Amino acid sequence: MSFFRQHAAIISGIGTTVIFGTGATILYFRLAHVARELERLGATVASLKADFAELRDRLSTSSGRRRKNPSFYSLATSSGDDDEEVYLDAYGGSDLESLKEVAAELHDNLNSTAGHDIFTRVDRLFDGENTDQEEAYRLLLKSKARHPTDVEFLWRLSKACYLVSRIEGTRGNDEKKKELLYMARDNAGDALKLNDSCGNAHKWFAITLGSVGDYETTQNKIKNGFYIKKHIEKAIELTPGDPSNHHMLGRWCFSVYMLSWIERNLAATLFATPPTASVDDALREFLEAEKLNPGRWKENMLFIAKSYIEKRQYSEATEWLEKAEKIEIKSADDEEQQTEIQQLLVKYRR
Secondary structure: OHHHHHHOEEEEEOOEEEEEOOOHHHHHHHHHHHHHHHHHHHHHHHHHHHHHHHHHHHHHHHHHOOOOOOOEEEEEEEOOOOEEEEEEEOHHHHHHHHHHHHHHHHHHHHHHHHHHHHHHHHHHHHOOOHHHHHHHHHHHHHHHHHOOOOHHHHHHHHHHHHHHHHHHHHOOOHHHHHHHHHHHHHHHHHHHHHOOOOHHHHHHHHHHHHHHHHHOOHHHHHHHHHHHHHHHHHHHHHOOOOHHHHHHHHHHHHHHHOOOHHHHHHHHHHOOOOOOOOHHHHHHHHHHHHHHOOOOOHHHHHHHHHHHHHOOOHHHHHHHHHHHHOOOOOOHHHHHHHHHHHHHHHHHOO
16 A cells, blocks of 8 residues: 555546556647647637637727617627627617528638648547547548538548548458448539539548449449549649649559450440550659659559569569558558458569
């Protein structure tokens, strides 16, 4: 008992008292994290209060120019420390409309702030491991009702559905994978309907449209190929510095280059000018993606190697496979790619 007496510490606050000994360090850092979150939230509340005060002053100035009327509505607002009332002249219904405008603008500000907070969090989770990506998906799905027309929210939800579909695939949950992929495509499509100038919406619509091809007929898959290329090229036009857009165009070129004889003939019957691409087209885009994101992208390096294999340049292919093999495995996709990399190394390493 003397050991615990000597090493115990008591921290009071947040409505409770915690007594700890050997776990003190862990608890300290957790409390420090909570303190930082509270500080950030405090800054957000202060910003919102300032926004509302500005709106209130604007409305008061507007209302002062109108004829006063004995009948009026009142809107009670809380400033945090004390309560005050803002009285709005209802003569002719004009100030009721002003009230609606104030409420709408304040609602937009609140949603914008909340949206920014969740975007920062899920973007960080997207780059993590499988459990992080699943957490991002849960956070976005839970918030969907509050962001029905937010393009930035919808393309992120599309990305989350896609990432979790890949995880479910590694677990053998094929039906869940299929369901999530179609959800991903639909959310990206909804984002595009709202804003055709969003590069990420084009990107994720292209990715997910290609992914659902595994569940479509060969005819539909070939038809979708034209739309996929169109959206990839638009994404590159809007966000040329995004390496994933160049990787996707490389994948499109590589897939067209690898079409079977039957698929090529079917494409010729469906379109006056069937899609064409060479392995050099694909390699050029993969190398551009590597230039924009050097030394960190396992999947892109794998496809650089596969392009060199198709060109029968096996020493170059092996060099890229060895680079790719050394990159840390973080996700379900990385695990699949690592397996393929090692299989190709066994076959082509001299």
